[in-house]
Amino acid sequence: xxxxxxxxxxxxxxxxxxxxxxxxxxxxxxxxxxxxxxxxxxxxxxxxxxxxxxxxxxxxxxxxxxxxxxxxxxxxxxxxxxxxxxxxxxxxxxxxxxxxxxxxxxxxxxxxxxxxxxxxxxxxxxxxxxxxxxxxxxxxxxxxxxxxxxxxxxxxxxxxxxxxxxxxxxxxxxxxxxxxxxxxxxxxxxxxxxxxxxxxxxxxxxxxxxxxxxxxxxxxxxxxxxxxxxxxxxxxxxxxxxxxxxxxxxxxxxxxxxxxxxxxxxxxxxxxxxxxxxxxxxxxxxxxxxxxxxxxxxxxxxxxxxxxxxxxxxxxxxxxxxxxxxxxxxxxxxxxxxxxxxxxxxxxxxxxxxxxxxxxxxxxxxxxxxxxxxxxxxxxxxxxxxxxxxxxxxxxxxxxxxxxxxxxxxxxxxxxxxxxxxxxxxxxxxxxxxxxxxxxxxxxxxxxxxxxxxxxxxxxxxxxxxxxxxxxxxxxxxxxxxxxxxxxxxxxxxxxxxxxxxxxxxxxxxxxxxxxxxxxxxxxxxxxxxxxxxxxxxxxxxxxxxxxxxxxxxxxxxxxxxxxxxxxxxxxxxxxxxxxxxxxxxxxxxxxxxxxxxxxxx
Numbered sequence: 001x002x003x004x005x006x007x008x009x010x011x012x013x014x015x016x017x018x019x020x021x022x023x024x025x026x027x028x029x030x031x032x033x034x035x036x037x038x039x040x041x042x043x044x045x046x047x048x049x050x051x052x053x054x055x056x057x058x059x060x061x062x063x064x065x066x067x068x069x070x071x072x073x074x075x076x077x078x079x080x081x082x083x084x085x086x087x088x089x090x091x092x093x094x095x096x097x098x099x100x101x102x103x104x105x106x107x108x109x110x111x112x113x114x115x116x117x118x119x120x121x122x123x124x125x126x127x128x129x130x131x132x133x134x135x136x137x138x139x140x141x142x143x144x145x146x147x148x149x150x151x152x153x154x155x156x157x158x159x160x161x162x163x164x165x166x167x168x169x170x171x172x173x174x175x176x177x178x179x180x181x182x183x184x185x186x187x188x189x190x191x192x193x194x195x196x197x198x199x200x201x202x203x204x205x206x207x208x209x210x211x212x213x214x215x216x217x218x219x220x221x222x223x224x225x226x227x228x229x230x231x232x233x234x235x236x237x238x239x240x241x242x243x244x245x246x247x248x249x250x251x252x253x254x255x256x257x258x259x260x261x262x263x264x265x266x267x268x269x270x271x272x273x274x275x276x277x278x279x280x281x282x283x284x285x286x287x288x289x290x291x292x293x294x295x296x297x298x299x300x301x302x303x304x305x306x307x308x309x310x311x312x313x314x315x316x317x318x319x320x321x322x323x324x325x326x327x328x329x330x331x332x333x334x335x336x337x338x339x340x341x342x343x344x345x346x347x348x349x350x351x352x353x354x355x356x357x358x359x360x361x362x363x364x365x366x367x368x369x370x371x372x373x374x375x376x377x378x379x380x381x382x383x384x385x386x387x388x389x390x391x392x393x394x395x396x397x398x399x400x401x402x403x404x405x406x407x408x409x410x411x412x413x414x415x416x417x418x419x420x421x422x423x424x425x426x427x428x429x430x431x432x433x434x435x436x437x438x439x440x441x442x443x444x445x446x447x448x449x450x451x452x453x454x455x456x457x458x459x460x461x462x463x464x465x466x467x468x469x470x471x472x473x474x475x476x477x478x479x480x481x482x483x484x485x486x487x488x489x490x491x492x493x494x495x496x497x498x499x500x501x502x503x504x505x506x507x508x509x510x511x512x513x514x515x516x517x518x519x520x521x522x523x524x525x526x527x528x529x530x531x532x533x534x535x536x537x538x539x540x541x542x543x544x545x546x547x548x549x550x551x552x553x554x555x556x557x558x559x560x561x562x563x564x565x566x567x568x569x570x571x572x573x574x575x576x577x578x579x580x581x582x583x584x585x586x587x588x589x590x591x592x593x594x595x596x597x598x599x600x601x602x
Contacts, residue, residue, distance in 0.1 A: 010331075012357040013422050015506055016470055017436045022516040026095065026330030028322050028600045029518065035096050038081075042103040045076055050107045054396065057109055057232035060224065066113055066232065067147060067191045074144030078104075079118045083126060088139035094333040094350070095326060098274040102325075105278030108400050109232030115275065116187035116233075117141070119268050121148025124196050124209060124260055127347045128252040133211060137194065146193035151183040151212075151238055152261055159413045162207055162258045166199040166240065176244040177201070177210065179218070183238045189221060190234030197240065198257045207257030211249040218243030229399030266354050266361045268408045270332070273364025274325045276372035276404060280318040281597045283379040283397050287311060288591055291382055301382075305581075308588035310378045315587055316533045317371045319599045324367060324510035328360040362418040363506050366411045366499075369404035376401040415499035416492055422502075423481060423488065437478025440471045444568045458524055458531060459516055461575075462538050466509055468572040472545055473501045475568050476552050483556060497552035504541035511537050529590050530599065532583040542575045549573070 010018055031039070049069050050057070057065060073079055081097045083089025104111050122141045125133055140146040157164040166181025179199050189195075195212040212219075222237040252260060288311060291302035301307050336353035340346055354361065380387035380394045387394040405411045426433040477498050481488055489495065515534040518527045546569065553565045590598065 011431060012331075013359045013425060013431050015360075015509060016422075016473055016502065017431070017433065019467070020509065020513060022513045022520065025327045025510070025513045025517065027514045027517050028099075028326045031095075031099065035099055038092070038096060039099050039103050041076060042078055042100050045073065045078065046103065046107055050110050054108055054232075058396065060232060060234075063191070066110065066234070067144075069110060070113060070117060070147060071144040073114065074142065077142075078114075079122070079144055080142030081118070082123065083138050083142045087126075087134055088142035094336065094353075095329040098271065098325065098329040101271045101275040102277040105275040105280075106282040107278075108396060109230045111275060111279075112187055112230045112233040112403075115268070115271065116150060117144070117148045119271055120150035120264055121188065121192075121194070121196060123267060124150075124251060124264055125211065127263070127351050128209070128256075128260055129211075130248075132248070133251070137211065141194065147188055147191050148194045148196070149186050149188040149192040150264075151186050151189075151195050151197045153185050154182060155184055159410060161198070161261055164198060164200065164207060166197070168199040168201045168208065168210065168245070170201075170247070171244070174247070176246055177250070179210065179212070179240040179243040179245060181240050183240075185225070186236055186238050188234050189236040189238050190224060192234075195219070195238070196251070197243075197245075198261060199240075201254055204255050206255040207261065208254050209251040209257040209260050210245045211251055212243060212245055216244055227403075229396070229402055231399075263351050263355060265408055266358045269365035269414065270325065270328060270354075270357075270361040272404060272408050273321065273361075273368035274329065276368040276401075277318065277322055277325070279372055279397065279401065280314070280321070280375045281601065283375050283394070284311070284314045284318065284591075284597045285595075286393055287314065287379045287382045288595060288597075290386075292592065292595070294384075302588075302592050305585070307382060308592075309581070309584050310382055311591050312536070312584035312587040314375045314378055315591055315597055315599065316536050316584075317374055318597065319514075319530070319533045320507045320511045320537045321368050321371045322600055323514040324360075324507050325364050327510045327513070328357055328364055331360065332357050359418045359421050359502075360506065362409075362414040362421075363503050365408055366414050366418075367503050367507055369401075369411060372401045372404055412492075412496070415503075416489075416495045418502060419477075419495045419498045420489060426481075433474070433478070433481075437474040437481075440474045440568075441478065443471070444475065444564055458519055459512060459534070462512055462534060463516075465538060465542065465575045466505070466512060468574070469501075469505050469508070469542065469545055472549050472569060472572045473498065473505060475565065475572070476501070476549055479565065480552065480556060491556070494552050494555055497548040497555075500548040501545050504544050508538045508541040529587050532586050533599070535578055536580050536583050536587075539575055539578045539580055542573050546573045 010020060049072055056062065077090050078100060080089030081092050081100050084091045104114050107114065125137050141148055152161055154164045154166065166179065166183065168177040168179045171178055179197060181199060193214050197210045197212045198207045199210065201208050218241045220239045220241065225235040227235060291307050291311065292300050294301045332353045335356050336349045339349035339352055344352065376398045380398050383392055383394045386392045389395060422433065425431045480494055484491055511534050515527060515530045518530055549569045550566065553562060553569065557565055
């Protein structure tokens with residue numbers, strides 16, 4: 001196979017209109033030995049400190065247990081992956097922080113505790129804090145001398161965070177802001193020493209952010225929330241009653257809170273995408289083991305095609321999720337490095353890099369959370385009656401997984417956001433969607449080409465199919481934008497359809513590029529299971545895109561125009577001659593033989 005071109009970095013969202021070379025994307029098989037050692041240290045920590053204590057953590061009978069585990073994580077450096085060394089952290093790369101989030105994802109309730117502290121509870125200080133604020137707080141957060149939480153959500157301000165009613169007003173002396181209001185669903189609140197609080201100063205339109213120490217006073221809480229899952233993570237309502245915050249503890253500028261929240265949530269979204277992976281692999285491992293041990297009709301249930309199909313599908317979706325998360329993570333890291341080389345201050349470069357790929361962050365969150373839900377659901381099914389029992393690991397995994405589709409912005413909000421962001425960038429001229437969409441429109445009225453694709457090269461048909469899937473998005477998205485104009489954002493069902501098409505294109509392309517990269521390095525025989533996974537995922541992506549595309553077309557077009565678009569959809573979603581049953585059985589056989597998920601593990 002011929003070596004493909006070196007990196008040609010795209011901007012966020014441009015995957016829809018430009019071709020990406022396999023050598024331009026990062027694949028998890030390329031992690032360095034140092035990164036793998038860090039991942040192994042994290043895995044050892046889970047095996048020793050968390051996995052044996054899952055029930056004790058969930059019971060919350062010992063209020064000191066989770067804070068003590070968080071402290072041990074701090075001592076190992078796991079809380080300071082992204083914090084520069086001068087503030088007590090390790091100063092490691094963005095994709096390394098993704099890898100640690102991946103491994104921690106198998107920790108159940110503790111993964112929420114970890115993410116709330118090291119992510120949304122710490123990063124606002126790192127990215128927006130003054131030098132004095134960073135020196136004061138980051139070392140304490142990096143080693144977990146202090147535990148952090150993030151106070152944004154209110155009873156009437158969830159997805160619409162900027163509508164929060166918590167107020168801050170300057171005291172007569174001009175020395176302190178007095179904060180009054182209520183926050184809910186605050187992770188880590190029960191043992192937090194440090195609160196990042198969002199409130200509106202007086203009658204401001206936008207939120208401001210404040211760094212609040214528990215010892216400031218004026219802070220009370222409800223009892224721990226009783227939740228469906230993640231029972232071992234502290235979740236409380238927090239009340240602020242004339243909580244005095246020194247004026248120097250305003251984070252960034254007045255009215256900049258909503259921007260802080262949005263940018264930090266972008267990071268949280270992609271970290272959540274990676275954060276499901278450890279859980280997916282663990283659940284699949286349990287399922288492989290149980291299916292080998294469980295006997296029915298005189299044989300292990302892993303000999304049955306229905307069970308094999310489930311195991312293979314769990315592995316395929318996990319492989320795809322890995323591919324897209326680490327591709328996006330490295331794209332962010334590369335953009336950060338490029339901005340720093342151009343002279344941008346490092347923290348600003350980090351924010352700008354993530355912001356550039358906010359669309360991909362939303363995709364990672366939605367795709368990852370739904371893959372985790374699928375994998376846990378199938379795990380329960382493979383366990384059968386035992387899957388419903390609290391004596392087996394699937395019951396907890398199933399309950400814990402469900403929150404992933406809600407926090408960091410619901411999947412519905414994220415779907416609407418990703419399409420909205422793309423349209424806004426197109427209107428600003430930051431990405432040329434209109435030109436390619438017009439080209440596809442012309443193609444619909446021209447005589448179709450029936451030239452055959454050279455199928456002698458592995459993945460050549462798949463690459464051609466992917467190009468056509470991008471035309472589906474351009475065809476429907478371009479027509480919807482043209483017909484609906486400013487009312488487009490009111491048509492949430494169409495936005496959701498377009499988002500589903502975007503997600504499947506990005507996931508299928510990321511999977512294909514990873515396999516193509518491996519194919520060049522290792523040869524066809526060595527990656528035959530990855531080839532099978534790629535074909536299965538693309539086949540299913542085509543099916544989903546057909547369904548979402550047809551639903552969208554039928555919802556806003558009529559007559560000849562509708563017929564033309566439906567014909568275009570049919571033309572652009574052809575991917576024939578894929579025996580998914582055979583390919584799944586091949587993957588399942590390898591999973592059963594090896595006794596674990598084998599595509600990747602750090």
